Amino acid sequence: MTETLTAPAAGRAPRRIAGRVKAAACLFVLFALMPPLAAALDDPFWILIGTRFLAYAIAAMALDLILGYGAMVSFGHAAYLGFGTYAVAILSSYGIHDLSLQILAGIAVSALFALVTGAISLRTRGVYFIMITLAFGQMAFFFFISLSAYGGDDGYGLTQRSSLFGFDLTGRDGALYYVTLALLIGLFALCHRIVNSRFGRVLTGIRENPVRMEAVGFAPFRYQLTAFIISGCITSIAGVILANQAQFVSPAFMSWHRSGELIVMVVLGGVGTLAGPIAGAVAALTLEEGLGALSEHWKLFFGLFLVLMVLFSPRGLTGLLEKTGLMRGKS
Amino acid sequence: MTGLTVRNLNKSFGALKVTDDVSLEVAPGELHAIIGPNGAGKTTLISQLSGQLASDSGTVNLGGRDITRMPMPGRVRLGLARSFQITSVLPGFTALENVALAVQARKGSSFRFFAPVATEAALNDAAMRALAEAGLDDRAHVLARSLSHGEHRRLELAIALATDPKVLLLDEPLAGVGGEDADAFVDRLRRFKGRLTMVLIEHDMDAVFKLADRVSVLVYGQIIASGAPEDVRNDPAVRAAYLGDEHGEAA
Structure with a gap:
């Protein structure tokens, strides 16, 4: 009896979670092997591209935290990418090149923006929530369009990259790549802890049935808002990386197209799985690069692929892998 | 032990008065059944008591504390829990x-x-x-x-x-449950008697008359009778409005 009392739910869920952690670990190993491989193939260009992939993987995973686990479809998440990129641009224009300070600044602005816009957006549900987050995202977008000191619409070039603990990342694509990978792994571990914590269980419960949650004594708003803020802050870290990767910032990072792309990455990878959106980001950007090289109408084929994916595997790449048993999802 | 006092509670949906000046006194530790025909407003009343629905006027009092304006999560933390009909x-x-x-x-x-x-x-x-x-x-x-x-x-x-919970609001816990399952359920509820104050909405009259200390009859949003099960069963107004003569004869 005591064994059944203290043992976690012996059903499918823990095994599925373990499978996903394993899948994420496999992805991380592949990511770690990528730079030497690119160097061996004499294609170091891929290291810089890869950094972009990893940054979007962070953003997609952060969006999944609220979209997948909290059923909050934010259509304005690119704003947080933007806060991260401009944190780099603005601080470095004042001579502050330290990556950790830039990340902190991006997080601070994002937390404030998420607190205010989230508190308002969470008064609505469903499609209204999507629209109001889109509207706030556009407001941030147009704010930076009109920020002429930093180039406005044209963007702002960075003369150098950030430094990490005094180590300058300028001209060191490999180092930037591994810094990004370390951030991705650390943030995945953080998100994984969060969704399996007390807080995560409440968040998931609200997704499943908010009225029931109120009837056992939880006021959903504060938990949803907290998750919304956490997600925005993590997304801004991806923005800090993107500014360093491109050595250029512009409002294009925060356009609503970008918000849509983040949602596509989450859906493609598998909603509510954390590891899935990481794979989704890589898959979406690989398709973009690959199809883009083949045809200028690549978006048409990408759209077709997305439709097929949603029709035949609503749980995205994760669902596909679990169905084929590769992730040992089924008990 | 905590009791629940309801005074002059009202709720309208547009022109439809669903809860019409309802007053109830649920004594600490008692099982108070609320019966009434379909559409009498029983679930609406439970929703008002639990805080899921705001009342238009009147007061709800839990163990001497006015909770009329308190949202559902706060009431649950004070010990007022509900189960759902669906x-x-x-x-x-x-x-x-x-x-x-x-x-x-x-x-x-x-x-x-x-x-x-x-x-x-x-x-x-x-x-x-x-x-x-x-x-x-x-x-x-x-x-x-x-x-x-x-x-x-x-x-x-x-x-x-x-x-x-100190006070448990049960909205048709037996809905769709029959036979031995229902008997076992009634036994379970009986075991909670004396430990919990309960408000029970139920269509299963056997269960109601087996369990209830007091019964209130709700018709068109109004309490038309309230008292011991035997008194309510023999109340002519109740028989006319709800139980029907058939049931009265059978009992």
Whole structure:
């Protein structure tokens, strides 16, 4: 009896979670092997591209935290990418090149923006929530369009990259790549802890049935808002990386197209799985690069692929892998 | 022991008066049944008492404390829990997880982001006790969406019990449950008598007259009679409005 009392739910869920952690670990190993491989193939260009992939993987995973686990479809998440990129641009224009300070600044602005816009957006549900987050995202977008000191619409070039603990990342694509990978792994571990914590269980419960949650004594708003803020802050870290990767910032990072792309990455990878959106980001950007090289109408084929994916595997790449048993999802 | 006092409670949906000047006195420890024909406004009344619906006017008083304007989560923390007529659980959670969440709501902060919740013994143990009391401990690790209808009704009860209520609002807990299942359920509720104050809405008249200390009859949003089961059964107005002469003769 005591064994059944203290043992976690012996059903499918823990095994599925373990499978996903394993899948994420496999992805991380592949990511770690990528730079030497690119160097061996004499294609170091891929290291810089890869950094972009990893940054979007962070953003997609952060969006999944609220979209997948909290059923909050934010259509304005690119704003947080933007806060991260401009944190780099603005601080470095004042001579502050330290990556950790830039990340902190991006997080601070994002937390404030998420607190205010989230508190308002969470008064609505469903499609209204999507629209109001889109509207706030556009407001941030147009704010930076009109920020002429930093180039406005044209963007702002960075003369150098950030430094990490005094180590300058300028001209060191490999180092930037591994810094990004370390951030991705650390943030995945953080998100994984969060969704399996007390807080995560409440968040998931609200997704499943908010009225029931109120009837056992939880006021959903504060938990949803907290998750919304956490997600925005993590997304801004991806923005800090993107500014360093491109050595250029512009409002294009925060356009609503970008918000849509983040949602596509989450859906493609598998909603509510954390590891899935990481794979989704890589898959979406690989398709973009690959199809883009083949045809200028690549978006048409990408759209077709997305439709097929949603029709035949609503749980995205994760669902596909679990169905084929590769992730040992089924008990 | 905590009682529940309702004074002149009203609720209208547009021109339709669903709760019409309802006053109720539920004494500490008693099981108070509310019966009435379909559409009498029973579920609306429960929703007002639980705080899911705001009342237009009147007061609700829990153990001497005015809770009329308090939202549902606050009332639950004060010890006023409800079960739903139409099963309302978390389908993607196991039975144990459903109940453990109700325990978590009253045990410690839920703003804990790092420690894994699935292995918190204090939550799981209390949840198992509630499941055992509701007769569902053998199905603890089954996903709620895979449970049968009767098991859903027991899960509803277990979740409500896990909030550690002083006053329990039961909205047709026996809906769709028949035979031995229903008998076992009635036995379970009888065991809570004296320990919990209960407000029971139920269509199963056998269950009502077996369990209730007092019965109130709700018709078109109004309480037309209130008293001991025998008195209510023999009340001519009640027989005319609801029970029908047939039932009166049979009893």
